[in-house]
Amino acid sequence: MVPVQGSRQSPCFPQCVEWILQNQQEDGSWGHSAGPSGEVNKDILLSTLACVLALNIWNVGQDHIRRGLSFIGRNFSVAIDGQCAAPVGFNITFSGMLRLAIGMGLKFPVMETDIDSIFRLREVEFERDAGGTASARKAFMAYVSEGLGREQDWDHVMAYQRKNGSLFNSPSTTAASAIHSCNDRALDYLVSLTSKLGGPVPAIYPDKVYSQLCMVDTLEKMGISSDFACDIRDILDMTYSCWMQDEEEIMLDMATCAKAFRLLRMHGYDVSSEGMARFAERSSFDDSIHAYLNDTKPLLELYKSSQVHFLEEDFILENIGSWSAKLLKQQLSFNKISKSLMPEVEYALKYPFYATVEVLEHKGNIERFNVNGFQRLKSGYCGSGADKEILALAVNKFHYAQSVYQQELRYLESWVAExxxxxxxxxxxxxxxxxxxxxxxxxxxxxxxxxxxxxxxxxxxxxxxxxxxxxxxxxxxxxxxxxxxxxxxxxxxxxxxxxxxxxxxxxxxxxxxxxxxxxxxxxxxxxxxxxxxxxxxxxxxxxxxxxxxxxxxx
Known part of the structure; x- marks a missing residue:
């Protein structure tokens, strides 16, 4: 929806508009499904509404708009379902775009009471007593700026701009800043992004390091990393290069930095704990979006990374381990951790990584494996099509290992008798x-x-x-x-x-x-x-x- 500078009547990225016209699904939606049965989720509703708005602004694809509105109307109940996985700030971004669409004269085939429900959820989001400090709330409001539009203080938001010109590596938030603040660096980021990817853009970019590290971590936890040794080495070599260059994609993201540090150290790379110094104090979490959302995953990653210390007195990692363990225990006691993540948190707090039995860990991870992937802030779902294949491979390898151990036991028993x-x-x-x-x-x-x-x-x-x-x-x-x-x-x-x-x-x-x-x-x-x-x-x-x-x- 970003216009050409000096001309509000022409799109700055016509290739994106063309992609929207060419890639609408049969059911009228845009995006991909998350569930095993292809059910509708909030990501799809959000992307579909964004595409409808873009087409309407540039006055093209009237049939596409009609089909998109029909899809949203048929699945509007998903938007107000509190049990569905959602991108961070969904109630703000979706309701903000919904208000913009209604202001443009678009008609949604839904009851007025349902639309009112969305707007009530928006107000609840603004008023809720979330975690963290005032700084954490400011960061969150900046993160969901695309849902605030003209209500946002864009001068304040630009304080979060990164070296690559983006806001939080989020194309949607950055596009909103390009529209409302006419920021040249934000526009440069979007130009670079679309020149690399063409029409479609991801929810977060760049996000390659985190996604690949998650895959490495998953393969190791499932006990099948040896089957991908060369690929893992390539990923870690690339990650190490980024680490040594102090790249923002790693260093400014809490979960990515912690996971990278842990995996690199565990694989013998020479990485100093100085790279974790920005997280040595609890305030690094309390002032972040993660604290506002009571997001456990980055906190758990920090705690795990603190366990990988080689010096008796590594004050940076000791501090991280101390305050992150305390917060994790608090979240457990107040039931602020999701049921799917709770066993992993309890296990990590009870057993340091150097006191675990990997075979038993593999078995537990296989039993708890979530084939629907993991959640990333700007997206409710970040899984891959390989999740089921990973689970099947891990199960087969575990059963094969059990058969090998049983053969070895029979051999030992025959050796004793011999x-x-x-x-x-x-x-x-x-x-x-x-x-x-x-x-x-x-x-x-x-x-x-x-x-x-x-x-x-x-x-x-x-x-x-x-x-x-x-x-x-x-x-x-x-x-x-x-x-x-x-x-x-x-x-x-x-x-x-x-x-x-x-x-x-x-x-x-x-x-x-x-x-x-x-x-x-x-x-x-x-x-x-x-x-x-x-x-x-x-x-x-x-x-x-x-x-x-x-x-x-x-």
Missing amino acids: FRLDELKFARVIPLQSLLSAVVPLFPCELSDARIAWSQNAILTAVVDDLFDGGGSMEEMLNLVALFDKWDDHGEIGFCSSNVEIMFNAVYNTTKRIGAKAALVQKRCVIDHIAEQVPVFQPISFSPRLYLNFIVPF
Whole structure:
């Protein structure tokens, strides 16, 4: 709806008008549906009304206007339904455009009482006691300026203009400023945007970094990131470049900055916590739109990012962690967190990221996965068509991993029977628990050999420990130490009991097998290296008490 400067009769972006004429849906709407069944949502109503206004202003597409008004009339109940997901400030922006349309003489096929309901919701929005400070309310009112029009103080709004000329990276808010304040930088942003994208424009631009980071985060939480390792590396390389250049798309958005910092650090990128300094104090949240809206997601992202600190005294991250945790707990106690997000918040507060079991996290995330995507401020829905495919892939991979773990358990049980470890009545032979201890740090399916080696080592360590912890005689303990000392020449000594024979053969032959597998990978023999790690004890100075916690390393 932005006119050419100096001529209010011609559109500044005729290609956008042409796109509107060419892309109306069969039902009379413009936009995309969010739900799995393609149901109408508030995003579609908002975009349809905006397109109708644009066509009417430039006096084209009368049939398109008629069909658009009919669509809005048929689905007007969605606009006043408080249970439907909505873009931030919908009650202000939709009612503002509705008032403008009525002022132009457009007729909506709805009852007058329904239109009055929309205007009442607008007044409720203005009067409601939201969160945050007075600065947060000012930021919110600036954010929804396209719904205020001439009522807005545009000089105040331009204080939020970014380096790229936009207001909040929002094309609609920026277009409103270009109309009402004739700001050249705002117009330059819109010209750049339309030259890149043509006719249609997104709700937020640029938003590439946040969208891609959300995808990376989702793939990791669902346990399928290894299938997209190259793509993830490319995304994080690009994000790191933006971070190092201090680009506003990352640094001025609370959720994007926090998510970028956490993912970059977790993947080994050298990013300083100084980049998070603007959020070190609680006022950074209290003065923001997020506080006004009681928006939990950015707050949760900040809390998660504060957990990724490497220095004992990182005051920036410590401060962020302190105040964000306090606010999250307050939101929980006052039931201000949505039901869909509440389990994630409770889990994050209860378990620091370094104290979690990733396999169990994957399972919980799969169970809670929302195939309808995530909400972004200017849009009620920001999902992708791949959401269902992501869920299906994650479920299949989780089930496959379970089958791999079960095969490994059966192998360990057969290994225990092969070396007769189950005949050692004094010893703890616990293959299931040993395997579980290996799955926690080594959960990827491709690390099967490492998990088995870990589990075997854990079992043999427990067996030897039990021998030295009262399960064997002094003669058996001295005999076992001597056998380890001789290693390949153990035949020179012999076994004083069947228990010692079982234990030594299990350690010796299992070590040989592990060494053979390692040689295939490392292209060299590692048996001698492993054998050298076995401690050499002198029988004369040997004390069972001294070696109570003896461990066989390999």
